[in-house]
Amino acid sequence: MYVLRVQHSVPDYAAWKAAFDSDPLGREKSGVKSYRILRPADDPGHVMIDLDFDTAAEAEALEAALREMWTRVTVAVDPQSQIVEVVETRQY
Known part of the structure; x- marks a missing residue:
């Protein structure tokens, strides 16, 4: 599995979340299998998003689309x- 990790500051989390939820790039159609949104406990104005893919090529394609979108x-x-590539995972 491959993970596209995105992180950035968000001046207005509610506005960012609404934009994220509108899914302008079509995450599922782009090969995203699941995602996680994380925020540092001491900095709610910063987000990290992990997007999970089966292949590196799918992750690379969405990363390129994101970079173009970020200009707008x-x-x-x-x-x-x-x-990043997931090389090992374990649950307890």
Whole structure:
């Protein structure tokens, strides 16, 4: 599994969440299997989003679409992204 990790500041979380929920890029159609939204406990104005994919190619394609979209939006400040491969996971 591959994870596209996105993080950025959000001046207005409610506005950002509404934009995220509108799903302008079509996450499911783009190959996203699941996602997680995280916020630091001490900084609710920052978000991290993990988007899970079966293939690196799907993650790369959505990352490219996100980078293009970021040139047109104001709800995300200084967005950064990275694709990582899950090499091991365990639940207790």
